[in-house]
Amino acid sequence: MIVISPQVAGNMASMDHNTAPLLKVKGVSKRFGGLTALESVDLTVNHGEIVGLIGPNGAGKTTLFSVVSGYYRPTTGKVRFRGDDITGLKPHKICNRGIARTFQIPKPFLHLSVLENMLVGASFGAGHSNRQKAMEDVLEILNWSGLEDKAWMPADTLNLVQRKKLELARAMSTAPQLILLDEVIAGLNPTEAAEMVSFVTSLRQRSITVLIIEHIMKVIMNVSERIVVLDQGQKICEGPPELVANDARVIEAYLGGQGHA
Ligand SMILES: Nc1ncnc2c1ncn2[C@@H]1O[C@H](COP(=O)(O)OP(=O)(O)OP(=O)(O)O)[C@@H](O)[C@H]1O
Numbered sequence: 001m002i003v004i005s006p007q008v009a010g011n012m013a014s015m016d017h018n019t020a021p022l023l024k025v026k027g028v029s030k031r032f033g034g035l036t037a038l039e040s041v042d043l044t045v046n047h048g049e050i051v052g053l054i055g056p057n058g059a060g061k062t063t064l065f066s067v068v069s070g071y072y073r074p075t076t077g078k079v080r081f082r083g084d085d086i087t088g089l090k091p092h093k094i095c096n097r098g099i100a101r102t103f104q105i106p107k108p109f110l111h112l113s114v115l116e117n118m119l120v121g122a123s124f125g126a127g128h129s130n131r132q133k134a135m136e137d138v139l140e141i142l143n144w145s146g147l148e149d150k151a152w153m154p155a156d157t158l159n160l161v162q163r164k165k166l167e168l169a170r171a172m173s174t175a176p177q178l179i180l181l182d183e184v185i186a187g188l189n190p191t192e193a194a195e196m197v198s199f200v201t202s203l204r205q206r207s208i209t210v211l212i213i214e215h216i217m218k219v220i221m222n223v224s225e226r227i228v229v230l231d232q233g234q235k236i237c238e239g240p241p242e243l244v245a246n247d248a249r250v251i252e253a254y255l256g257g258q259g260h261a
């Protein structure tokens, strides 16, 4: 019989965490009554990548985020994060493991200040060793997001771009390893959009892996190393931006449907 010491077993487990893809979605389907929002979707995101998730309206993009972040339990299939099965865990448990998401329609606590919203995020997050470190990290992210002069303003006084920044800052306050960004750029003017793009690309320097949904093709093509395309709940294409942009199925999905890209 081979006896493995607890230390060796621990090292093997951490090797598993380091070598496994950061996120692995396998055979995920989600049905809402008679409607199939996702059908047998596979998706892998590796450490340090920026992966774009695109598809026409109603393709299932936000639903996939909701499954990964625990807001919906998949009808079938598995979600693994750092090698661990997280399928069906509650959102706060998944957040605590290191996955943060932003919402397509920003959902701050409207009567709490910007800083308070971020502190709520930090309290659910993974990476803070103690309260003081959490506060330091939150203040650093507040400065990074450019919202420092709004720190004490109630969230309901913010305009759209400020709300989108708060959405990002709140997600960042949870100290995630993986961040799911749902249309953080859509609806902004070109100057604001460029600023938001620079936030997204700067996440790489912070060692944060990104899965981003965005309808603005120019933006998603520029920021993503790899793009995954959903159409009517199914993955129809995956690859580098230039390959995806020229794929006949992708062109058909956008031109044939009611997509607004
Ligand atoms: N809670 C729900 N109950 C019933 N149907 C839902 C629910 N959430 C999503 N759907 C349906 O699932 C399908 C996929 O929706 P989803 O919001 O994931 O699409 P999307 O790709 O994010 O679209 P968009 O680009 O418009 O944001 C749609 O037909 C939608 O109406």
Ligand SMILES: [Mg+2]
Pocket (backbone or CB within 6 Å): 061, 062, 063, 104
């Ligand atoms: Mg959506």
